[in-house]
Amino acid sequence: MADTGVVEALLRRVEKVDDGVDSLEVATSLELDHQVIVGAVKSLQAVGDVISAELRSSKHWELTDEGREIAEHGSHEARVFGSIPVEGLPQSELMKLSFGKIGFSKAMSNKWIRLDKAHEGGPRIFRTVESIEDQVREKLLLLQKGNASQLEEKEKNELKKRKLLSEVTVKTYWIMKGNSFSTTVTKQETELTAEMITNGSWKEKKFKPYNFEAMGVAPDCGHLHPLMKVRTQFRQIFLEMGFTEMPTNNFIESSFWNFDSLFQPQQHPARDQHDTFFLSDPALAHDFPQDYLERVKKVHSEGGFGSQGYKYDWKIEEAKKNILRTHTTAVSARMLYKLAQQKFTPVKYFSIDRVFRNETLDATHLAEFHQIEGVVADYGLTLGDLMGVLHQFFTKLGLKKWVEVGNSGIFRPEMLLPMGLPEDVSVIAWGLSLERPTMIKYGINNIRELVGHKVNLQMVYDKCGWTDFTFRM
């Protein structure tokens, strides 16, 4: 609230006139700075309809510092003329004066003075006329008195060019009485207090309106990571569909379970040093189920179970090599093998966990990512069943372009039969990365903005919307 004295003085001025007053005029008459009156107007506007104020802007001419100096002491050329006595003045003397240099050339071009270069004792200046008329000063004096209209535009622009005059825009208020005009203003309360409630004084008080355009204060809270929130959603979908979670807490896997058991040949590019992280310590795995290992070896090197096999020399040394698992399917293989050792019952399994690739990194590829995997094993499952399950899964997720986010298929007999699963059992499976759909959902282009320590925590705070994932059946 502006100074109460100023506000009341302003209100008294407004009271006297019916068609309103100009804020600048009020400022002049009260001998106050215009901004003080503007402050008073604004605080009155906030109170309600006490006054009505209309913003007006006007342009007017104002003397510059140099212009004011000239209005007071005369133009430089007139001052040069005035300082030259009848007997003349040496040029060097004149140049010592503050206005000498500019005034000399102007006075010369006005032909008020002349220079005798050949004069004894150095160049000397003499008057050429008896008296002069200092028009520049007179014009500036007119302007200073507010009689700008008496000058032509051309003259004003001339003075502006000489930097003696500048045009300024002044914003003023035209102030009139409002509907609830009064010369006294009650102080407004900012907030309701416990005291007011106790003593009932809130009933008499007026309260300052809130600014509903402003944002509220952010709640002080922790946040879950966006990728982990999406993981929670995927877990939920699998659980709703009756899938049991596989224990995938084993990042280090043997090549045997990661590749050989899945009927991936030992020379497959994925088993290259450039694609897979191998371990130097612990370098090798041991304790393989011996009978199963022999069947795997045979199906690779000689075939069997209806397959011609890959016909190459399968080596146990290659199978023993420890790696960071390249897919969670290694765990699926362990689970299916375990399943085959009991009397077969149908299962539905899922997992979402980290996998590792020794790939070249770019905006969408990291050396590790999360793989989502679903597996169904039952008698007589068909491609139609796979398509049906996938459809249900992605419908629940709410992703329309699901074909591009993952892979799916039916496990090969060369993988399942050596495990000992019954011949008429099929296993359908699909997999996708967790990062890809999360990036699509949150509109993130660079995977480093989502995963790893370079993540921007502000993103973690902000990327939290649930729509897309939650509200679909």
Place this chain on the structure above:
Amino acid sequence: MPTVGVKRDLLFKALGRTYTDEEFDELCFEFGLELDEITSEKEIISREQGDSKASGASDIILYKIDVPANRYDLLCLEGLVRGLQVFKNKLEAPRYRRVSPVNGEPQKLIITKETAAVRPFAVAAVLRNITFTQERYDSFIELQEKLHQNICRKRSLVAIGTHDLDTISGPFTYTAKAPGDICFRPLNQTKEYTATQLMSLYKTDSHLRHYLHIIEDKPVYPVIYDSNGIVLSMPPIINGDHSKITLKTKNVFIECTATDVTKAKIVLDMMVTMFSEYSVSVQHCFVLCPPDSESTEKIAQLLTRMCLRSRATGVGDEIEVEIPPTRSDVIHACDIMEDAAVAYGFNNITRTTPRTYTVAHQFPLNKLTELLRQDLAAAGFTEALNFALCSQEDIADKLGKKISETKAAHISNPKTAEFQVARTTLLPGLLKTIAANRKMPLPLKLFEISDVVLQDETKDVGARNSRRFCAVYYNKSPGFEVIHGLLDRTMQLLDVKSARGEGYHIQAADDPTFFPGRCAEIFVQGKSVGRLGVLHPDVINRFELTMPCSALEMDVEPFL
């Protein structure tokens, strides 16, 4: 998945029509391929080396197509077009036939026993009356390169050599000799070199140096001579210049030397069949395939569209399928079924719901983790997600510990230091997250619940994961009481009371990661589960931080 780049206009010309990008994408999808990218040489160079290098490069549109890893028959324009044309019923599935030369005996390649020490197998074939154009020639070279990179495992399993037959004369001899005894003028060189000289010459060759290791330390190197003693090639490194093929070449002698004879045969079949349309043909076997619900005739038709000539035998539901040499990927009846499904169209398959009845179970450790995460966020801490791989320095030196004490699993082939070990603690990741977010308002309160990896001899792979909970508080003052309070809250959530013996308690401990006198060990039922404390200023500095920081890290698994 290998990616094949083909010039769009050439592809359309060969297919006999043009497609919009969307139509072609759709066609690829139906056929089981993926149109990965539409680009040009200019665009590729500009993206990889900058605009300045790209000026003057070709801006002919290229289609980059992802091909399944075992479909070697689709690795070149010719194979791709043939597959698509047959699929669209525009071409009959080709039947390849081996033919003898019109006059004279077939060519012979004699393998000597010396090769056993280095590269024991070789197969060969001749393509006769071929007509090369610049595009066909480029495609021929490109196919060799693709095969070398994929099935040939960068020439280690198989290496291909192609020669102008009219410049050499059979029979040919595949043998192995000491490097000093092999001397010839290699491809695109002006003088003769011994094999020893060649190996040092190619040490600096950006392309060939990658193959030197295959034979470098062997006592003898493989080499192929013609009957006049002219060197055809020194596989798997380089061919001789004498027999190089040109646009004018009419008859091509193709040799594949190998350490795996099955792969060598596949590669040779591929080279021959892909270019047989500009030349001659070969032939192979058949498998039986039990059909599903579709009629046997319909399935036979579908298979034929996939270049697998088929007919219903009339005996029950039996179908006889001819597998052409181009389809080395067919090794089981299920591969034939897959092709029948592709030809039928996956999108035409009726979706069904399996009747599999199951009850879902969560993995208990993950269930506990999910519950804890929610409540830790509710306690005002924000979840971070860091990499499971890191440098040795992160888990040892920076924390004031020795790498030998960490029980870390070490990676043998990391491309950078960031992937030297699997992390043994979650703390470095959280500290790095803070370092990357120093501009955020204080205090920073972060947590992570995730797995670390520790060596463990009792496991078949010699290591196990361990689920950890880690939290840090970073502010102008250490805030030990904040981290301690979080521990108390966590124990409350885990239903563990504050008490010695049955419950949990903390007691002073020494740990180089923490400031002396500001570290405590957490005990639950008398067993240590982790530590908390104020970090040592040296640790703070090594992670490029400037403020005090308190931290907590503990095992989650004991609470199951």
